Amino acid sequence: xxxxxxxxxxxxxxxxxxxxxxxxxxxxxxxxxxxxxxxxxxxxxxxxxxxxxxxxxxxxxxxxxxxxxxxxxxxxxxxxxxxxxxxxxxxxxxxxxxxxxxxxxxxxxxxxxxxxxxxxxxxxxxxxxxxxxxxxxxxxxxxxxxxxxxxxxxxxxxxxxxxxxxxxxxxxxxxxxxxxxxxxxxxxxxxxxxxxxxxxxxxxxxxxxxxxxxxxxxxxxxxxxxxxxxxxxxxxxxxxxxxxxxxxxxxxxxxxxxxxxxx
Amino acid sequence: xxxxxxxxxxxxxxxxxxxxxxxxxxxxxxxxxxxxxxxxxxxxxxxxxxxxxxxxxxxxxxxxxxxxxxxxxxxxxxxxxxxxxxxxxxxxxxxxxxxxxxxxxxxxxxxxxxxxxxxxxxxxxxxxxxxxxxxxxxxxxxxxxxxxxxxxxxxxxxxxxxxxxxxxxxxxxxxxxxxxxxxxxxxxxxxxxxxxxxxxxxxxxxxxxxxxxxxxxxxxxxxxxxxxxxxxxxxxxxxxxxxxxxxxxxxxxxxxxxxxxxxxxxxxxxxxxxxxxxxxxxxxxxxxxxxxxxxxxxxxxxxxxxxxxxxxxxxxxxxxxxx
Numbered sequence: 001x002x003x004x005x006x007x008x009x010x011x012x013x014x015x016x017x018x019x020x021x022x023x024x025x026x027x028x029x030x031x032x033x034x035x036x037x038x039x040x041x042x043x044x045x046x047x048x049x050x051x052x053x054x055x056x057x058x059x060x061x062x063x064x065x066x067x068x069x070x071x072x073x074x075x076x077x078x079x080x081x082x083x084x085x086x087x088x089x090x091x092x093x094x095x096x097x098x099x100x101x102x103x104x105x106x107x108x109x110x111x112x113x114x115x116x117x118x119x120x121x122x123x124x125x126x127x128x129x130x131x132x133x134x135x136x137x138x139x140x141x142x143x144x145x146x147x148x149x150x151x152x153x154x155x156x157x158x159x160x161x162x163x164x165x166x167x168x169x170x171x172x173x174x175x176x177x178x179x180x181x182x183x184x185x186x187x188x189x190x191x192x193x194x195x196x197x198x199x200x201x202x203x204x205x206x207x208x209x210x211x212x213x214x215x216x217x218x219x220x221x222x223x224x225x226x227x228x229x230x231x232x233x234x235x236x237x238x239x240x241x242x243x244x245x246x247x248x249x250x251x252x253x254x255x256x257x258x259x260x261x262x263x
Numbered sequence: 264x265x266x267x268x269x270x271x272x273x274x275x276x277x278x279x280x281x282x283x284x285x286x287x288x289x290x291x292x293x294x295x296x297x298x299x300x301x302x303x304x305x306x307x308x309x310x311x312x313x314x315x316x317x318x319x320x321x322x323x324x325x326x327x328x329x330x331x332x333x334x335x336x337x338x339x340x341x342x343x344x345x346x347x348x349x350x351x352x353x354x355x356x357x358x359x360x361x362x363x364x365x366x367x368x369x370x371x372x373x374x375x376x377x378x379x380x381x382x383x384x385x386x387x388x389x390x391x392x393x394x395x396x397x398x399x400x401x402x403x404x405x406x407x408x409x410x411x412x413x414x415x416x417x418x419x420x421x422x423x424x425x426x427x428x429x430x431x432x433x434x435x436x437x438x439x440x441x442x443x444x445x446x447x448x449x450x451x452x453x454x455x456x457x458x459x460x461x462x463x464x465x466x467x468x469x470x471x472x473x474x475x476x477x478x479x480x481x482x483x484x485x486x487x488x489x490x491x492x493x494x495x496x497x498x499x500x501x502x503x504x505x506x507x508x509x510x511x512x513x514x515x516x517x518x519x520x521x522x523x524x525x526x527x528x529x530x531x532x533x534x535x536x537x538x539x540x541x542x543x544x545x546x547x548x549x550x551x552x553x554x555x556x557x558x559x560x561x562x563x564x565x566x567x568x569x570x571x572x573x574x575x576x577x578x579x580x581x582x583x584x585x586x
Binding site for chain 2: 011013014017018027097100119122124125127128130134159160164165166167169170178181225229230231240245248250252255256262263
């Protein structure tokens, strides 16, 4: 099975304090820790596990500036054989549909049985996988937390639905699946693993190479655009306690006692 | 164009409409003031759902077919493309079904897709202005959308409060005969319910809940000791279950358990809306997080910016002494 996994380089929101910069035009990006989008990492691991069992190839694709290469290489070090970078100034400002349009062109440059994306990324939209499937006219399933491959038959997949339940379906290939965290345990990538793939050539395709009309992508093609970032005026918000560790523990003890938090 | 119709896709289960249906009615009034609303109820044996939601929408379109018994987004999408007029504005919930259906639906309708909307900022001609959140809720964004060719808007559950409706009960229009001949390359097999097990955090009055901020698996012992000293239940957020450090039945959130404690002590939990969606009953909530920008501080009763590894053992010690 030949699998394409779409990955994105994002500021790691678990590791960073994100704050608004330049009057809302952007967030403060100096000193941010970037990494591969967490959901995408599970998607890459799943693709590698499938090909380890059944053969085939894994290609990792990322759309972004030249810095996306670091993320593609990291994911290749997990065991993906090929990388692919989609880079063009005209891609800047793409909305979800623009990104899906560019990825569709990349898909059509190759031959894939399965495309995996993360279920969502830093903007929380969870949209690119479903759009890509619709553009390709392939079936789609979101929030996938199980993939069983039976040769010659549709894939049997599980989707995570509300209340911790799993919705099981059969889906024909080729298809697009968006992957939920927890589907597997992504392998650790050490410095040595990354060194091993340091010299593997990663093709870079621009709009011309992809045959993408620049008017349909980037800010030019975007129907949805961010006007600015802002910090919401919170409601009451939490009453913030301050003090030394000992003082804080004392205050929490009093509060817990008063509210029936200690039995 | 403000008189263009708004179509609302109703999520339902076991003959009852999901809360999101009533939230979407409120969201429609805020996003598209004055527009008439049509609820879309798709499924098998959905008369009760239609009657239930007719109270808050201008009209209800019923698509009742055995083949639509389990909502399969791959079946529903072609049906909606067939029955919705060009340029339609569609609202759906940003839940697991909306995530499955919405993005592809917008492509097939040629409409803008506006995901996970938390607020309305106004409609200016064909420009819809909304509020979204990014970076796990740490910052918000104003977003402008060109909806001249229609829109599919997914609305975050809980973001819009249901409002008393002025509608007096709209008609239910049976359009079931149009929902035939549908096929999909994805077929439903079964739903596997969450394993019950002997852990039941939903009955606990006091929960100590741990998240990613605990850092390492071995640090969990500190939290377990605190929960024990308090006599509280131990729960967690999603990353702890993803890492297999605690069992799935301990996970609080929309994809885990819904809890109703009186006191909720959140340790190293950032407060994603999926996590907060699993906490009901407005508990007294104490949040401890090292990141002062963590969104949980917007909703907690009391907040502490601190290192768990120092504060948790200190608190455990004080509780033990105080007993």
